[in-house]
Amino acid sequence: MSTEAWSRDEFEAQLRARGAGYHIHHPFNVNMNEGLLGPDQIRGWVANRFYYQVNIPQKDGAIIANCPDRATRRRWVRRILDHDGWGDNEGGIEAWVRLGEAVGLTREALWSQRHVVPGVRFAVDAYVNFARQAPWQEAVCSSLTEMFAPKIHKDRLANWPTHYAWIDPDGLQYFRSRISLAERDVEHGLEVTLGHFTTRAQQERALEILQFKLDILWAMLDAIEKAYP
Numbered sequence: 290m291s292t293e294a295w296s297r298d299e300f301e302a303q304l305r306a307r308g309a310g311y312h313i314h315h316p317f318n319v320n321m322n323e324g325l326l327g328p329d330q331i332r333g334w335v336a337n338r339f340y341y342q343v344n345i346p347q348k349d350g351a352i353i354a355n356c357p358d359r360a361t362r363r364r365w366v367r368r369i370l371d372h373d374g375w376g377d378n379e380g381g382i383e384a385w386v387r388l389g390e391a392v393g394l395t396r397e398a399l400w401s402q403r404h405v406v407p408g409v410r411f412a413v414d415a416y417v418n419f420a421r422q423a424p425w426q427e428a429v430c431s432s433l434t435e436m437f438a439p440k441i442h443k444d445r446l447a448n449w450p451t452h453y454a455w456i457d458p459d460g461l462q463y464f465r466s467r468i469s470l471a472e473r474d475v476e477h478g479l480e481v482t483l484g485h486f487t488t489r490a491q492q493e494r495a496l497e498i499l500q501f502k503l504d505i506l507w508a509m510l511d512a513i514e515k516a517y518p
């Protein structure tokens with residue numbers, strides 16, 4: 290195997306190629322996208338994914354806590370505000386609660402986390418723990434699954450209104466809001482990753498980290514699929 294470092298472009302292409310393992314291809318997501326899920330399955334997914342949503346700001350707070358670079362922190366902190374909101378902006382977590390209400394879950398049912406299954410809890414906790422313990426550049430790299438997220442949000446916006454007419458389309462605002470935010474996040478995440486992982490061994494390490502995060506998302510859907518057959 291060659292030990293020569295990939296060029297920046299080739300390294301980025303290698304990272305993007307890992308999209309083949311994104312949870313967009315998981316059977317549960319494929320079924321969701323094709324309109325094959327029943328209300329209980331959609332509700333189960335929304336209630337379980339809420340655990341991911343509420344943990345993202347803590348994950349991003351952990352990255353900031355480990356990062357001595359002020360310029361990076363100034364940009365990274367926006368991610369916390371995106372989800373928690375600020376001032377009159379309610380933020381992404383509240384938008385997810387509105388999605389929950391649109392599919393027939395109560396605010397209380399979401400916040401109680403009583404529907405969160407063990408596999409989802411373990412997977413999300415593994416992500417937060419990684420961000421707490423790894424060098425901050427590695428934790429940044431693990432967020433790069435967001436490279437593949439705009440397409441998954443766009444698919445939902447395109448397909449849910451026809452397949453799931455029982456869901457109020459106003460509830461889909463979370464997905465709409467994430468498209469541009471994910472693109473902005475990825476620009477920064479790639480800047481850090483392409484600049485930090487420069488030797489071939491480091492670049493291979495970055496691919497392993499991205500795979501670890503892909504596996505977290507995949508494992509979440511495995512657990513959800515099993516809980517809501």
Ligand SMILES: O=C(O)c1cc(C(=O)O)c2c(n1)C(=O)C(=O)c1cc(C(=O)O)[nH]c1-2
Binds near residue numbers: 431436437467506
């Ligand atoms: O709906 C999805 O499939 C999906 C996937 C991901 C992702 O790829 O990690 C994120 C999101 N949504 C999302 O909404 C979000 O805010 C987000 C933040 C992050 C991250 O790792 O920091 N990933 C994701």
